[in-house]
Amino acid sequence: MIALAMDAIIAIGLVWLALRTVRGANVFSAIIMFIVFGLIMSLAWARLHAPDLALAEAAIGAGITGALLLVTWRRLQVLEGSVPQVGAETRSLWLTLPTGLAAALLIAGLGWVALSLPAEPATAGELAWQRLPEMGVSNPVTGVLLGFRAYDTLLEMGVLLAAWLGAQVVASEHRPGALPGPAHEEVPLVGALLSLVVPISLLVAVYLLQAGGSAPGGAFQGGAVLAAGGVLLCLTGRLEAADQASLIERVVLILGLAVFSGVGLVMLPLGEPMLAMPGVWAIYLIETALLLSIALTLVLLFAAAPGLRRRL
Amino acid sequence: MMDWLLPLTGIVLLLNLILGMLRVYRGPTAADRMLAALLFGSTTVAVLLVFAEWMDVPALRDVALLFVMLAAIISVAFVGLPESDEGNP
Numbered sequence: 001m002i003a004l005a006m007d008a009i010i011a012i013g014l015v016w017l018a019l020r021t022v023r024g025a026n027v028f029s030a031i032i033m034f035i036v037f038g039l040i041m042s043l044a045w046a047r048l049h050a051p052d053l054a055l056a057e058a059a060i061g062a063g064i065t066g067a068l069l070l071v072t073w074r075r076l077q078v079l080e081g082s083v084p085q086v087g088a089e090t091r092s093l094w095l096t097l098p099t100g101l102a103a104a105l106l107i108a109g110l111g112w113v114a115l116s117l118p119a120e121p122a123t124a125g126e127l128a129w130q131r132l133p134e135m136g137v138s139n140p141v142t143g144v145l146l147g148f149r150a151y152d153t154l155l156e157m158g159v160l161l162a163a164w165l166g167a168q169v170v171a172s173e174h175r176p177g178a179l180p181g182p183a184h185e186e187v188p189l190v191g192a193l194l195s196l197v198v199p200i201s202l203l204v205a206v207y208l209l210q211a212g213g214s215a216p217g218g219a220f221q222g223g224a225v226l227a228a229g230g231v232l233l234c235l236t237g238r239l240e241a242a243d244q245a246s247l248i249e250r251v252v253l254i255l256g257l258a259v260f261s262g263v264g265l266v267m268l269p270l271g272e273p274m275l276a277m278p279g280v281w282a283i284y285l286i287e288t289a290l291l292l293s294i295a296l297t298l299v300l301l302f303a304a305a306p307g308l309r310r311r312l
Numbered sequence: 313m314m315d316w317l318l319p320l321t322g323i324v325l326l327l328n329l330i331l332g333m334l335r336v337y338r339g340p341t342a343a344d345r346m347l348a349a350l351l352f353g354s355t356t357v358a359v360l361l362v363f364a365e366w367m368d369v370p371a372l373r374d375v376a377l378l379f380v381m382l383a384a385i386i387s388v389a390f391v392g393l394p395e396s397d398e399g400n401p
Contacts, residue, residue, distance in 0.1 A: 002319040009326045032345045039356040046363050051371035058375050063382035067389040197384045216371040228385050235388050
């Protein structure tokens with residue numbers, strides 16, 4: 001009973017927040033609503049016994065995306081002087097009513113189908129679960145990501161690299177320029193905060209990577225946490241955009257894809273299929289490479305720059 | 313006998329969140345909304361810790377740890393915003 005009430009509060013809160021995010025006339029308030037939506041969403045994942053997703057939602061949804069939206073808002077203001085107010089125009093009732101009704105029917109239909117399906121584990125999941133001990137990792141999510149659908153994970157890294165390349169093309173057309181400097185003099189607290197949070201982000205990233213073998217965690221969450229530390233350094237002006245990527249940055253950007261492909265080919269001459277893992281060490285090697293690539297890609301996407309350098 | 317205590321704590325914390333949403337919704341200044349959002353972060357951490365104990369999912373403590381760390385980023389991103397907008401409703 002209490003559990004049901006709790007889930008109801010979370011569900012209603014989510015829908016209300018989503019509405020306010022989309023319908024809000026004030027852009028800043030919509031951004032805050034979106035950040036809060038990320039918080040409640042991770043609570044929903046927690047209630048669904050999916051701590052992996054809660055971790056990812058916390059790292060990406062609430063942390064980096066929130067900072068990215070706030071900085072975008074800041075850039076808009078520097079560009080235009082004021083942020084345009086949206087959503088003020090009235091919409092025709094003839095348009096909104098049927099659209100809303102159709103959407104509600106669609107959701108109701110989907111929900112009905114989902115509820116009437118038998119709650120049995122599917123064949124693929126059952127097989128993966130049975131053969132998990134062969135992988136050498138006890139966290140089923142890591143096992144599936146690197147063992148049973150390694151090809152998908154490899155291509156996801158390709159997508160991340162392609163996203164960065166695409167952002168570079170756009171950025172070279174419309175230079176967003178450097179991040180606008182803080183409006184205030186830097187307070188002494190910023191230095192103290194950085195010296196505390198940045199090492200902790202490194203520590204937590206390594207911890208999540210290591211925990212990924214037996215508990216929720218792994219390269220994606222760890223990479224996002226490490227990127228959060230880098231984003232913090234960008235926000236406080238410790239790192240600034242460079243004109244082009246340095247050699248180290250280029251190497252780290254492709255490291256994940258290269259190491260993953262390389263290890264995937266190792267077992268090929270022995271008659272094993274492509275991307276067969278030679279052992280647990282390979283999983284940790286790949287995860288480490290993925291973590292570094294993901295973190296750097298995210299920071300560079302955040303800074304909209306081809307490379308970063310220390311501000312002197 | 314005490315198994316209702318943890319879920320009840322969770323409910324009270326969630327109701328706190330709902331009340332906090334009103335502050336985010338009404339504002340009036342950007343700083344009010346931001347502070348309410350940061351308060352949400354702390355309450356979410358508390359809810360996650362309660363869930364971790366009640367649902368027996370220890371990994372949720374890691375999620376709480378992450379939220380504590382990431383709140384710093386949001387607040388720094390906000391503090392860097394230009395001052396002129398604080399008055400904007």
